[in-house]
Amino acid sequence: MNNFALEAVLNELLSPHLIKDYCPNGLQVEGKTEVKKIITGVTACQALIDRAIEEKADALLVHHGFFWKGEPAEIRGMKYRRIKALIENGINLYAYHLPLDVHTQVGNNVQLAQRLGLDITGGLELGNPRSVAIYGELEQAISGEDFAARIAMALQREPLHIAPNSPDLIKKVGWCTGGGQDYIELAAQQGCDAFISGEVSERTTHTARELGIHYFAAGHHATERYGVKALGEWLAQEHGFDINFIDIDNPV
Known part of the structure; x- marks a missing residue:
């Protein structure tokens, strides 16, 4: 499926336009045009991005993405390394925060x-x-x-x-x-x-x-482990995507 078509499918299901949030919901970082394999996880941390690269995923779908209200706008340091890794490997990043909660x-x-x-x-x-x-x-x-x-x-x-x-x-x-x-x-x-x-x-x-x-x-x-997991399972069942949920340990 086309990467923007996938965003449209997710937006139709989750209706992000109906809720005010602290971050952009949808396609946050554009990658390759065609999406077949998707890694799902709670947070777009470096460890999850690295696993998506290892799995040769076309997209990463998370609950906690990037560009939060109040965070520094500059793309440097940790933020730079994460986004650089996604772009260099052509991995689309989709994130849904409050729309996925509710x-x-x-x-x-x-x-x-x-x-x-x-x-x-x-x-x-x-x-x-x-x-x-x-x-x-x-x-x-x-x-x-x-x-x-x-x-x-x-x-x-x-x-x-x-x-x-x-x-x-x-x-x-x-x-x-x-x-x-x-x-x-x-x-x-x-x-x-x-x-x-x-x-x-x-x-x-x-x-x-x-x-x-x-x-x-x-x-x-x-x-918040199970919402994005269920969303991935829905995508696999309804649209035939190759989905793998990866749980990066976090005691908090």
Whole structure:
């Protein structure tokens, strides 16, 4: 498939024009015209680019790409080496950030829900049909310790569990993959027993304790591993691409 045609296919599925983001979504670095083999991964780091080169990929499809709002505009140092490697090897770089978080089929939030046994109810941002944070329920209420164990098993990573003073069971859960810890107050306001995100801030501990809500920091990388993987699988099934998901280890 033509590289710009592939971008059109991805844009049709993910609708990036409907959400305001911190980076450009779509084809960020142009490579060879014809795309057959695609490497997918969470972040366009040098290690993933090197693997794409080794695999002789025509494209790299990631959740975290380049050109973030507020970053230096100059292409030098680490940024230069990454982009140089892509251009020299003719590798197209496609990146989708928030559009991939919120997608109802291949999105990070939906994929996390499937792995944790959560039935999605709606968005925490009331009135926003593409809410970055969502909520749902477990089939049966469980303890915070049991839910932490479930997260660890699903994501292959022990979560940080900040428990409120009360030993209440968890039934209603809010979540936002990646760096969504500040949605915890919204989750508490809407009656959630627990909130999950990838990262944690110093203030999150006090917020969880004072609002009486369980908080689980399950890892930015770990909570966002499965959206881009599902997107690649969709491309393989619907359009016949040769897809290989490569998970570059990241404990954060």
